[in-house]
Amino acid sequence: MTIRDMSYSAVMARKNEIMKQSMGMDYDQFIQSPIAFDYESMMQATGYSMDDIMRIQSETKVGKTPLIELRNLTEAVRKISAPGKGALILVKDEAANASGSFKARRASVAVYDARRKGYKGVIAATSGNYGAAVASQAAQRKLKCIVIQEIYDSRGIGQPEIVEKSRACEAYGAEVLKLTVGPELFYMQLRTLEETGFFNASLYTPFGIRGIESLGYEIGTEVKIRYGRQPDVVAITHAGGGNLTGTARGLKLADCPNTRIVACSVDLSGLHMASDTDFNRKSFTTGHTGFGIPFATWPDRVDVPRNAARALRYMDEYHLVTQGEVFYITELLTKLEGLERGPAGNTSLTAAVGMAREMDKDQILVVQETEYTGAGKHHNSQLSFARENGIEVRRGDPGESVPGRSIIIPEHLSQVAGKIQDMDKLRRSYLVNAANHLPVGNWTEDDVLFLAEDTKSSVDWVLANKPE
Amino acid sequence: MAMVVKGTWVEIMQVVLQPEERAQSLPEETRKTPYILRASGFLLEDAEMDQPARIKTIIGREIGGTLVTVNPGYTHSFGKTIPELLTIGTEFEK
Numbered sequence: 001m002t003i004r005d006m007s008y009s010a011v012m013a014r015k016n017e018i019m020k021q022s023m024g025m026d027y028d029q030f031i032q033s034p035i036a037f038d039y040e041s042m043m044q045a046t047g048y049s050m051d052d053i054m055r056i057q058s059e060t061k062v063g064k065t066p067l068i069e070l071r072n073l074t075e076a077v078r079k080i081s082a083p084g085k086g087a088l089i090l091v092k093d094e095a096a097n098a099s100g101s102f103k104a105r106r107a108s109v110a111v112y113d114a115r116r117k118g119y120k121g122v123i124a125a126t127s128g129n130y131g132a133a134v135a136s137q138a139a140q141r142k143l144k145c146i147v148i149q150e151i152y153d154s155r156g157i158g159q160p161e162i163v164e165k166s167r168a169c170e171a172y173g174a175e176v177l178k179l180t181v182g183p184e185l186f187y188m189q190l191r192t193l194e195e196t197g198f199f200n201a202s203l204y205t206p207f208g209i210r211g212i213e214s215l216g217y218e219i220g221t222e223v224k225i226r227y228g229r230q231p232d233v234v235a236i237t238h239a240g241g242g243n244l245t246g247t248a249r250g251l252k253l254a255d256c257p258n259t260r261i262v263a264c265s266v267d268l269s270g271l272h273m274a275s276d277t278d279f280n281r282k283s284f285t286t287g288h289t290g291f292g293i294p295f296a297t298w299p300d301r302v303d304v305p306r307n308a309a310r311a312l313r314y315m316d317e318y319h320l321v322t323q324g325e326v327f328y329i330t331e332l333l334t335k336l337e338g339l340e341r342g343p344a345g346n347t348s349l350t351a352a353v354g355m356a357r358e359m360d361k362d363q364i365l366v367v368q369e370t371e372y373t374g375a376g377k378h379h380n381s382q383l384s385f386a387r388e389n390g391i392e393v394r395r396g397d398p399g400e401s402v403p404g405r406s407i408i409i410p411e412h413l414s415q416v417a418g419k420i421q422d423m424d425k426l427r428r429s430y431l432v433n434a435a436n437h438l439p440v441g442n443w444t445e446d447d448v449l450f451l452a453e454d455t456k457s458s459v460d461w462v463l464a465n466k467p468e
Numbered sequence: 469m470a471m472v473v474k475g476t477w478v479e480i481m482q483v484v485l486q487p488e489e490r491a492q493s494l495p496e497e498t499r500k501t502p503y504i505l506r507a508s509g510f511l512l513e514d515a516e517m518d519q520p521a522r523i524k525t526i527i528g529r530e531i532g533g534t535l536v537t538v539n540p541g542y543t544h545s546f547g548k549t550i551p552e553l554l555t556i557g558t559e560f561e562k
Contacts, residue, residue, distance in 0.1 A: 007489065008485060008489055008490070008491065121527065144527040144528075145527065146527065146529075151506075152504075152506070154498075154501035154502075154504075158544075160544040160545075160547070163542065163544045164542075164544055167542050167544075170508070170526070173526060173527075174526070174527070175507070175509075175525040175526055175527045175529060176507070176508075177505055177507055178505065178506040178507065179484070179503065179504065179505055179506075180501065180502075180503055180504045181498055182490065182491065182494060182498055182503055183491055183494070184484070184485060184490060184491050184503050187485075187491070188484065188505070196529070272495050274494055274495055274498055275495045275497055275498055276495075276497045276498040276501055277497045327553070328556060331553045331556040331557060332556055332557045334557070335556060335557025335558060336557050375544050375545050375546055376544040376545070378546055378547075379550075379553065380546050380547050380549065380550050380553060381544065381545065381546050381547045382547075383547070383550040383552075383553070384546075384547020384548045384549075384550060385547060387548075387550070393550065393552060394552065395552050409552055409553070409556075412561075
């Protein structure tokens with residue numbers, strides 16, 4: 001047996017070789033330049049149709065989740081809206097998937113493909129619901145599973161939500177590698193892929209994103225049948241971009257071109273994602289701006305050569321909400337609708353309240369996910385942990401909260417408003433990142449066209465806004 | 469020193485990277501800490517607490533490290549009640 005250099009730099013240098021072996025897919029065929037690549041061909045290279053995906057998912061308890069009317073919440077929103085305003089709010093109860101979140105859709109196709117290609121096991125590096133989803137799918141497909149998680153700070157203390165997600169992975173029979181804070185998670189992932197020869201069930205492969213298309217497809221199809229119109233808005237919690245990308249693509253397949261795609265994240269500005277001390281000062285471990293903004297403005301910062309999740313390509317609006325607003329809405333959902341669900345999955349529901357107020361009564365707003373709840377993954381757990389860690393928790397104006405220092409829970413539904421982001425600023429930020437990868441002077445016509453498509457703008461806009 | 473018998477479900481800890489071996493561009497507070505792995509499995513040979521040990525994980529892989537916990541479990545909970553949440557959505561709310 002050859003003894004390989006396992007140092008950080010040596011393993012990172014073998015990245016491309018390890019990636020190719022662990023995915024059975026060669027990205028080189030799609031890549032046109034440091035910026036441009038053939039996105040649609042990459043997505044189609046999975047070889048699965050929507051029918052195939054829905055069949056694969058029905059085999060492992062994924063999909064066809066209930067789309068329910070939140071009548072009491074809608075009524076409460078109408079009470080604080082101008083006459084004639086207050087869209088009907090629907091929620092897709094994705095907690096009903098095996099493992100309790102939409103991430104089961106994302107994992108299902110990847111794990112199916114791993115099995116079909118003859119891999120003995122799958123590996124995912126994630127601290128989110130995706131770990132449990134991969135573990136649950138792997139268990140059903142009789143594959144081994146390793147989940148690599150960033151769980152603890154250097155004192156060995158973990159966020160209750162992440163600890164719960166770790167427990168869930170172990171419950172489904174996965175080996176969990178529990179790590180302290182740091183981007184070296186990717187190094188661990190590469191090392192483990194190399195040691196085991198397992199399949200890389202990355203969050204960002206075409207398999208993962210194609211798996212989410214069924215979510216948008218089910219929403220579009222069902223809303224049209226039940227209400228005779230396309231959903232006016234679909235609100236989507238946004239972090240790495242997969243949820244938004246897959247759902248938006250599915251809505252297109254369901255022939256809903258008029259549906260507005262609205263991204264929603266929890267505002268955690270000011271907290272550093274790789275900081276050992278900030279780590280446990282966050283009360284959200286996903287669905288927040290620490291992922292949402294960097295991934296929207298440069299998707300290719302991931303563990304695969306090109307990211308299949310490309311949020312700006314599909315995003316019409318981007319709303320931010322505070323931690324306190326999401327906790328308020330999570331409690332309200334429980335009390336008004338008799339539905340107890342995990343807080344992180346209610347991020348888009350929170351933004352939906354502010355949006356529904358401005359929309360007409362006959363319009364339809366779909367919140368496209370919920371997630372399971374339980375010890376750790378619960379707003380009371382999060383707030384209790386925050387308070388123990390010296391974060392101020394009180395009722396008041398959520399606009400006064402400072403991430404990492406205070407969580408302010410609204411006193412009234414009318415204070416749940418969200419904050420709309422400047423889309424052109426995000427797009428310009430994307431162009432700056434593109435220029436860092438390839439100087440503007442070297443951009444070809446293909447690059448400019450790709451950038452226009454990838455930012456949902458136009459060639460003229462890209463040319464007018466390219467960095468100096 | 470407490471001896472833990474072979475076959476016991478335990479947790480081991482391993483320093484994956486020393487502070488000086490870690491990735492560049494880390495915030496200062498992270499860079500000064502080692503990168504640490506914890507994993508659970510069945511102990512392959514009798515071992516003492518805080519001493520080197522090898523485990524077989526639930527999927528059958530072998531991992532070495534320092535034996536730190538016997539019967540590792542979970543203590544996360546719903547936490548202490550946050551009174552500020554209680555009245556939300558009730559008739560007592562303004």
